[in-house]
Amino acid sequence: MKSNNRRSAIKNLKSAIENNFMPLVKVPKPKFIDKLKRFFMVDLLKGLGLTLKYNIGAVTDRDSVGGKGIYTEQYPKVRPDVAPRFHGAPRLNMDPETHDTLCIACNLCAIACPEDCIDVLAMDVEIVVAGKPRKKKVLDEFIFDTSRCMFCALCQEACPTSCLELTQDFELATYSRAGFVWNREMLEQGRETVKYTR
């Protein structure tokens, strides 16, 4: 009687599967080779092999990109290579020979800036061109507020003399809010960064 019940239950289950009544699916049973693998603990050995591979790769440090070496960057000691299109700290370039600024105080960068974070202060200088006295507009002070900058580099695009440039330097943190505002000297000389040797 009991076994009969059980058989009918199995029959019901089977018909249920056939009619898509119960959402069951047959996953294939493990083959003999799978059982053999489990018996000899192949997966355990595979796992051990993986960790050993990483360990040996880290000790010899052959190929860090291939997934065998050490990934860690020792940041303050070794600086990471940022992407070539990365925009970081601004800089005012100078003529490499005369060390005069390349800036012609045209104010294009200030106009281009969507955040309005650049102030170009110009002054007039008396010069003599072809025997006649003329006035020339030269750069007096350049204020760049990095706290408002979004590093879009539109100013860099606008600059006709490629004077203003956003460099790859990414360490812009300061101890005060005033420290974010960079003047001409800072923009020309660059910030002093702490160099870690060990």
Added chain:
Amino acid sequence: MKSLVLVFAPINFVDALLLKFFSPETINNVVWPFIQIGLVVTLVAGWVAYATYLERKISAFMQARLGPMRVGPWGLLQPIADAIKLLTKEDFIPDKADRGIFFIAPYIAVASAFIVMAVIPFAPDWGVIADVNIGLLFVLAVSSVGVLALILAGWSSNSKYALLGGLRSSAQMVSYEVAMGLSLVGALMFSRTLSLSGMVNAQAMDSVWYVFYQPVGFLIFLVSGIAENNRAPFDLPEAESELVAGFHTEYSGMRWSLFFMAEYAAMVVVSAVAVTVYLGGWYFPFVYKFTQANGHHNLYVIVSLLVFIIKVLVVLYLYFWLRWTLPRFRYDQLMDIGWKWLIPSALINIVLSALGIFLVQAVNGWRGFKTIDSMSAGLNLTATGKALMIATGLIGLVITGMLLSRINWRSRDFNLKSQRRNIKLVNLPKGKPAVPVVAPAGGSEI
């Protein structure tokens, strides 16, 4: 070679110096043991400090990281910085703790781990502190006192996590202690002595490590040894994701680090016993021939010591390796492995090795076969006998595995596997429940 001998001259010099002050008996029974004990304790304490460094480095390398790098070159002074930090930390004692037991538990843990070192033969001659003729029994007896420390720590902390950790550790260590003791019986049949020096000598005479005769025993010993030390994947007593820190949740500062010390010292003990019993101890082929046979006794001892240390380090690497490869077992899996696999296979191993030895003895002298060389130091077999015994060991490994997998197949995972194989949700038509609330008896209509 001459210069090498000169390097070890201080040992003879110290001996000569001591003879001026003490009688030879005092030197042999009191002074040298003290020197040896001091050396062993210092070295093991140094190992414990640098084991933390190694653990962190190896785990880092296995995860493609660097590990400690800032303190000293390659972070080599990190253990010293850690020790200073631990020494200066507050020694916190919970308000409701059982103070006496709380104080004494870490010392029991450390002492039980260190006392075992007394009987381990690190090298021949003066590399042995005490050659006890019940060495193996002593090791098993004293190392199981370590469980007491964990239970006491868990109980006296008066914290639920610590108590649960202590409970788990007692259950785990008691069940694995049995398998550990049983697995050693097979090796004893070959060495015919309980003295650890005697076992090494027997393997040296035979020039075969017992791991070849006893692959099953070695595996059982290794697994239960890892479980004894509460190391991952058997680190349930201090499972940090479940029990904060297990039995030493309430400990801090130096007392906590004593538990740490005990763990690493116990690791050394278990690997040293594994090396002594199964991997030939300080014995390595050709060492005797190139040193002692040429009359360089101290060189022989020191090279043997190095061999022993290297072997122990290899086994210890296995500890780190397994820890950073395998995830923690569930509690029922832990008990499964202990009671359903290790203990039965240890029993099967005893029977099979007894049969193997019986076979070797029966074959000896039958139709000109000669298997047994001598019975003076352990069971010394001839080449035929060795081959026969190694074959028996390998066949035993297969037989044990097959027999137990056949038996344990019936009670595997409460049949969860087959259920999981059958039930899987696929291709559900929209607007219908995943599983009908009440299935009609006929099963024809929805």
